[in-house]
Amino acid sequence: MxxxxxxxxxxxxxxxxxxxxxxGVMCWGVVAWPASVLARSVLPSAPYAVGMTQVExxxxxxxxxxxxxxxxxxxxxxxGATPFKMFLATNLHLYKDAPIAADRLRHPLVIFSHGAGGxxxxxxxxxxxxxxxxxxxxLLYHYRANxxxxxxxxxxxxxxxxPRDISLDITYLLQDKVWGPHIDRSQIGVAGHSQGGFAAxxxxxxxxxxxxxxxxxxxWKDNQVVPAYLREQMRLDAExxxxxxxxxxxxxxxxxxxxxQGFGMDEAGLRQMMIPAYVIVGAxxxxxxxxxxxEFAAKxxxxxxxxxxxxxxxxxxxxxxxxxxxxxNYPESCSDAPGVDRAKLHEYIGNAALKFFDTNLGVQxxxxxxxxxxxxxxxARLSEDAHRSARLSRQIELERTxxxxxxxxxxxxxxxxxxxGYSAGPS
Numbered sequence: 201m202x203x204x205x206x207x208x209x210x211x212x213x214x215x216x217x218x219x220x221x222x223x224g225v226m227c228w229g230v231v232a233w234p235a236s237v238l239a240r241s242v243l244p245s246a247p248y249a250v251g252m253t254q255v256e257x258x259x260x261x262x263x264x265x266x267x268x269x270x271x272x273x274x275x276x277x278x279x280g281a282t283p284f285k286m287f288l289a290t291n292l293h294l295y296k297d298a299p300i301a302a303d304r305l306r307h308p309l310v311i312f313s314h315g316a317g318g319x320x321x322x323x324x325x326x327x328x329x330x331x332x333x334x335x336x337x338x339l340l341y342h343y344r345a346n347x348x349x350x351x352x353x354x355x356x357x358x359x360x361x362x363p364r365d366i367s368l369d370i371t372y373l374l375q376d377k378v379w380g381p382h383i384d385r386s387q388i389g390v391a392g393h394s395q396g397g398f399a400a401x402x403x404x405x406x407x408x409x410x411x412x413x414x415x416x417x418x419x420w421k422d423n424q425v426v427p428a429y430l431r432e433q434m435r436l437d438a439e440x441x442x443x444x445x446x447x448x449x450x451x452x453x454x455x456x457x458x459x460x461q462g463f464g465m466d467e468a469g470l471r472q473m474m475i476p477a478y479v480i481v482g483a484x485x486x487x488x489x490x491x492x493x494x495e496f497a498a499k500x501x502x503x504x505x506x507x508x509x510x511x512x513x514x515x516x517x518x519x520x521x522x523x524x525x526x527x528x529n530y531p532e533s534c535s536d537a538p539g540v541d542r543a544k545l546h547e548y549i550g551n552a553a554l555k556f557f558d559t560n561l562g563v564q565x566x567x568x569x570x571x572x573x574x575x576x577x578x579x580a581r582l583s584e585d586a587h588r589s590a591r592l593s594r595q596i597e598l599e600r601t602x603x604x605x606x607x608x609x610x611x612x613x614x615x616x617x618x619x620x621g622y623s624a625g626p627s
Contacts, residue, residue, distance in 0.1 A: 247332040251275030251298035252284065252324070255338075257372050259365075267365055267372075268341040270320045271379070272327030274301040274334055288526035288534075291543060292324055300382060305334070308387035308561050309373060310453075311366050312339045313396030316355050319347040322519050323393065329550030335557070336383060338369055340396075356420045357434040359395075359463060363403035363444035366390060370448055387561040389451040391553065393518045394488055397457030397479075398465070401497060404452035405445045406473040410438035412464030438464075449475065451560035453553050455518045456481045458488025460497050470500035477504040478556045480549065482513030484537065507552065509545065512537035517545055 252272045259265045275298035284296040310330055314320055320339025327337035342362055344354040354361055370388060373379050392400035402408070414436055420426060421434040441464075454477060460470075479501075481494035488494070490508055498506035509517070514536065521542050522534030536542050557563065 248274035248301055248334060249277050249298070250294055250328045250331045251277065251296070251300065252294040252327070253297050259368055265343050267343060267368060269369060270324070270327070270339040270341070272324065272331045272337045272339065273382075274303070274307065274331055274336075275299060276301045286321060286324055286520065288522055288530070289321075289324065289520040290523040290526075291521045292328060294324060294328060305382075306384035306387075307382055308335050308389065308557065308563055309370070309383045310335055310337045310389045310391055310557065311369055312337060313362055313366060313390070313392035313399040314340060314342065314346065315392075315394030315396055316345065317347060317350050318393070318396075322347075325520050325546050326391070326518075326550060326553070329546070330554060330557070333554055334563075336373075336379070338373065340366070340369060352420065352426055352430055353433055355395075357417055358440075359399075360441040360444055362396070362399040363446070364440075366399065366403050367444075367446045367448075370446065385448070387450070387563060388448050389453065389557050389561055390449050391453040391455070392457070393455040394458055394515065397454035397488075398460060398463060400452040400454045401457055401460075401465070401470075401473060401477060401501070403444055403446050404449055404473050404475050404477060406465055406497075406501065407443070407445075407469035408438070408441050408464040409466045409469055410442060410464075412461075412466060413438045413441050414464075416462060416464055451475055451557055452477045453556055454479045454494070454497070455549075456485050456488045456494060456515055457497060458493040460488075460493045465497070467500045470497055471502060473501045473504075475503070476556070476560045477501050478507065478552065479504055480507040480509065480552065482509045482515065482517050484512035485515045487515035505556075509548075511540060513540055513545065517542060518549070521546070 250272060251274070252270055254268065255271050256266055256268045259267055272294065275295055277295040277298040281295050281298060283293045286292050286294065312320060312323055312326065314322060319341050323339055327339050330337050341348070342354070343349075343365060344351045345362070373383060374385055390400040390403055392398070417434065417436050417438075421431050421436060423431070452473075452475060457479065477498070479494045479498045481488070481490045483490065494508070495506060498504040516533045517536065517540070519533055522530065527534045
């Protein structure tokens with residue numbers, strides 16, 4: 201694991217001032233890239249093998265807080281390497297600490313914000329899907345707001361810390377000597393689920409109403425069920441939440457975002473979001489009901505597309521597929537309604553995200569194989585071909601099942617006048 205301190209500097213472009221010794225994948229990728237390194241506007245067509253590694257750095261401007269994420273990336277695993285077994289999950293194909301693919305390309309970056317009390321690993325399937333098509337995906341573990349270290353102080357009071365930390369993560373990756381040379385800084389997107397979906401819209405330019413945000417904060421500070429020592433630390437302050445927009449982010453993919461109105465985002469605030477947004481939610485979601493959240497947001501964001509997955513598709517459809525242990529111990533998160541196929545929906549959602557980001561980040565998924573350097577062994581290539589064939593078959597079946605009856609609506613646009621450079625994505 202590589203640990204870095206970000207020093208204090210105006211705005212979000214904080215500089216690296218201290219670097220510790222690194223190991224594993226973090227050292228293998230150190231290269232001096234020539235000026236001729238290629239931006240990833242034209243990509244190899246065959247899927248990449250996918251690597252994953254855990255990254256931690258420290259924000260010295262705020263008490264040295266550790267900031268962590270799981271980075272998923274195009275990889276070149278060694279011959280004979282076996283996929284890493286993710287806790288409670290199945291149907292993943294990730295090679296832990298594998299060398300990054302040596303394709304001499306700069307790749308688009310997507311930062312993913314998890315739901316309240318969740319963690320980045322729960323969305324490894326999403327990272328794998330995008331990384332297999334050449335993206336770097338950072339799945340965050342929000343500070344004091346994740347599965348392993350969660351406090352109401354951050355989950356229910358300092359919500360603004362989420363988008364601010366996303367900006368710090370972007371700065372870290374762009375400045376990092378290992379990962380920075382592999383990233384196209386003009387092709388950065390965000391994605392998120394639930395509270396993370398809200399954060400994706402927030403950092404993308406949507407704004408909160410300060411009075412409504414204070415009302416939300418006051419509701420938790422006055423909640424007598426919350427321990428007194430936590431309520432004493434909760435501040436009633438909307439100032440840090442006023443402007444968390446990061447103009448490096450060019451597109452936002454929000455899964456079941458919420459609580460849109462409860463957190464203080466009204467019609468006027470949503471209209472401030474100028475970048476393209478894809479808002480997707482299950483029709484059966486009772487955690488962040490579509491009408492009050494996804495539909496409300498998409499109605500007022502100028503360049504938004506709303507995608508409602510029909511039937512009894514719930515809030516947890518965006519989590520990993522669960523193994524037997526997960527299904528036995530967490531049935532509420534792992535078990536779907538009869539007739540809902542999580543694997544098939546993941547194919548649809550992943551493909552929708554890929555098309556959305558490819559179009560709105562300026563990525564051209566053509567001539568990929570011709571551009572690709574020999575970064576994968578013959579054995580890995582055979583495995584990739586089989587995986588690609590299975591994925592294509594599943595995608596065709598999925599589109600027959602889900603795509604035809606779905607109503608896809610673009611809201612907030614005059615008919616026939618989409619924003620310049622914007623695509624609705626899958627059709």
